Amino acid sequence: MNWITSPLDFLFNLSEWYVSAIIGTGFFTYYLLQVVKQPGRHDVILCGSKLFVNIFPILVCSDGKFKDFLSLHLPILQEKYWPTLWCFESRLQTAFANVLRSLYPKVEYWRETLKLSDGGQLALDWLEEGCPTNAPIIIILPGLTGDSQSQYIRCLALSANRMKLRIVVLNYRGLGGMSLKTPRTYNAANFEDLSEAVRHVKILNPGIPVAAVGISMGGLVLGNYLASQQTLSEKTLVAAMVISTPWNVFKAMDSLEKPVLNLMLNRYLTSGFFSFINRVKHDDMLQGPWCMEDILKCKTVREFDSSYTAKQFGYKDVSDYYANASIHDKLHKIEVPMLCLSARDDPIQPYEGIPVEEASKSKYVAIVITQYGGHIGFLEGLFPARRDEYICRLFTQYFNGIFTSGSELLAAISKSD
Numbered sequence: 001m002n003w004i005t006s007p008l009d010f011l012f013n014l015s016e017w018y019v020s021a022i023i024g025t026g027f028f029t030y031y032l033l034q035v036v037k038q039p040g041r042h043d044v045i046l047c048g049s050k051l052f053v054n055i056f057p058i059l060v061c062s063d064g065k066f067k068d069f070l071s072l073h074l075p076i077l078q079e080k081y082w083p084t085l086w087c088f089e090s091r092l093q094t095a096f097a098n099v100l101r102s103l104y105p106k107v108e109y110w111r112e113t114l115k116l117s118d119g120g121q122l123a124l125d126w127l128e129e130g131c132p133t134n135a136p137i138i139i140i141l142p143g144l145t146g147d148s149q150s151q152y153i154r155c156l157a158l159s160a161n162r163m164k165l166r167i168v169v170l171n172y173r174g175l176g177g178m179s180l181k182t183p184r185t186y187n188a189a190n191f192e193d194l195s196e197a198v199r200h201v202k203i204l205n206p207g208i209p210v211a212a213v214g215i216s217m218g219g220l221v222l223g224n225y226l227a228s229q230q231t232l233s234e235k236t237l238v239a240a241m242v243i244s245t246p247w248n249v250f251k252a253m254d255s256l257e258k259p260v261l262n263l264m265l266n267r268y269l270t271s272g273f274f275s276f277i278n279r280v281k282h283d284d285m286l287q288g289p290w291c292m293e294d295i296l297k298c299k300t301v302r303e304f305d306s307s308y309t310a311k312q313f314g315y316k317d318v319s320d321y322y323a324n325a326s327i328h329d330k331l332h333k334i335e336v337p338m339l340c341l342s343a344r345d346d347p348i349q350p351y352e353g354i355p356v357e358e359a360s361k362s363k364y365v366a367i368v369i370t371q372y373g374g375h376i377g378f379l380e381g382l383f384p385a386r387r388d389e390y391i392c393r394l395f396t397q398y399f400n401g402i403f404t405s406g407s408e409l410l411a412a413i414s415k416s417d
Helices: 002-013 016-035 065-073 090-101 151-162 192-204 217-228 249-256 261-283 292-296 301-312 318-325 390-415
Strands: 042-047 050-055 058-060 110-115 121-127 137-141 166-171 210-215 240-243 338-343 365-370
Touching: 058 065, 065 365, 065 390, 090 151, 090 261, 110 192, 121 151, 121 192, 137 151, 137 192, 137 217, 151 166, 151 210, 151 390, 166 192, 192 210, 192 217, 210 217, 210 390, 217 240, 217 318, 217 338, 240 390, 249 261, 249 301, 249 318, 261 292, 261 301, 292 301, 301 318, 338 390
Parallel strands: 137 166, 137 210, 210 240, 240 338, 338 365
Antiparallel strands: 042 050, 058 365, 110 121, 121 166
């Protein structure tokens, strides 16, 4: 039996340092070979009836002027994506990004209250310090219960300000410290408030180019708004960007309801709804065809949407609402250049929900897909708080190109129609 006991004795006699070195070397080798992806590393996926060879990070877009524009103006697409070594797992990326971004200083906006046509109101928070009065404007739409001081909004706002671009954050009804003036709140499918905000910004700034960015649920609002403008000869926005949007809301909810970690994230998001309800119920505006007791018993986002959101906005049921909110099947209606960033491992939007095949046929929509990044994570490097974030670098490179060469891009795409 010596042939069995000898190797075991050898293993047990190894020093802790030596064992740690072996484990560390194995982990680092796995990180370099499997986690870090760059152009040239291929993964084969089946999309519909066609076989696509995808490189991570990849750019999914039809060949043409927009793809050429992105290749020219976004050098980040030619770089390796180095997800943070100690938290590349999707849920860790999502959680730690939130923690690290809390280190960003509070942004000193000036606030404008926008009175809406139905008697409601929302807050527009402007960041213009140090910017020329004729600088281009970017409207930012936060996620589910976010506002202008959400961590991911602050990092984008500060990045834009360093570029001398003016920022205005649209705080949804009842958020950002604003009270409700009508019973109506907001949802992912309804873009009427965004329409009024865009119209207001453009009236105040005639001749100034205006673009928009939507993060998570904000990407759904923005995507639905752009799809609604298909028949307009003159588009209101020169360009758009969406980050970590749940393209297919049905698949997003299915993913969020998987045990155990995704379900914990689901309940965390649902708790944000309760915080919202508790803040605005003092405004005495939450009357409607729903039962508050049932709402407060909800444990998932789908249950909340079924008990409250779908009923408030007159949808037949929650499935009807999710069908209207989803934008994976509306890309053909979008005729404004829109860059999208998604992670293959996003716990809220799984890879199979990303409209790869649809984007590959679009002249206006391009999707950058990273192998890792989680949901609004995309942390890079060993010490991610010490460097510009991936989403900020993509954001700044894209809009720098749009505001310097965007008019030529739009003209070139229009000519190719």
